[in-house]
Amino acid sequence: xxxxxxxxxxxxxxxxxxxxxxxxxxxxxxxxxxxxxxxxxxxxxxxxxxxxxxxxxxxxxxxxxxxxxxxxxxxxxxxxxxxxxxxxxxxxxxxxxxxxxxxxxxxxxxxxxxxxxxxxxxxxxxxxxxxxxxxxxxxxxxxxxxxxxxxxxxxxxxxxxxxxxxxxxxxxxxxxxxxxxxxxxxxxxxxxxxxxxx
Ligand SMILES: [Zn+2]
Numbered sequence: 597x598x599x600x601x602x603x604x605x606x607x608x609x610x611x612x613x614x615x616x617x618x619x620x621x622x623x624x625x626x627x628x629x630x631x632x633x634x635x636x637x638x639x640x641x642x643x644x645x646x647x648x649x650x651x652x653x654x655x656x657x658x659x660x661x662x663x664x665x666x667x668x669x670x671x672x673x674x675x676x677x678x679x680x681x682x683x684x685x686x687x688x689x690x691x692x693x694x695x696x697x698x699x700x701x702x703x704x705x706x707x708x709x710x711x712x713x714x715x716x717x718x719x720x721x722x723x724x725x726x727x728x729x730x731x732x733x734x735x736x737x738x739x740x741x742x743x744x745x746x747x748x749x750x751x752x753x754x755x756x757x758x759x760x761x762x763x764x765x766x767x768x769x770x771x772x773x774x775x776x777x778x779x780x781x782x783x784x785x786x787x788x789x790x791x792x793x794x
Pocket of ligand 1: 601602603604605606622623624625
């Protein structure tokens, strides 16, 4: 049990986590600051066949690190790079400069959509994103069979594009928010002698 209510001790659903606020929702006690447990650190990637991804917890110095790779059935790939829209001005110089960048639009499909969460940064495929004081993954429905995973900071940054309905990536969002919460709240690790070390 990674998240529990500090008052009644009951397990808190990952979907109820609010990493930005550092809280979760207990059915009985409403919004609470949860007790956060420690994940099992492993050298190998763990593929849970009931889920659409492979994932791994590891230690990076005194910090936790979480890595996740979506598997083929999820049909998710890296979102286009964020600066492409700014470069295309419509003027010929702009178009000339933008042409190679447009080509890059199609490259994310070829880049494995691996996500790595460290205490200060999230890496998605080739992109590094700072998470600062807080961040949170969210799902945006973009069509009946398409959705996006975004990282909510000051503004929403699309990180993954998925050609499946939004509901199919809710579990992915939940596991990433769970990881973000743990990495940010438990890094650096408590001292070895601490009862919070787990
Ligand atoms: Zn409770």
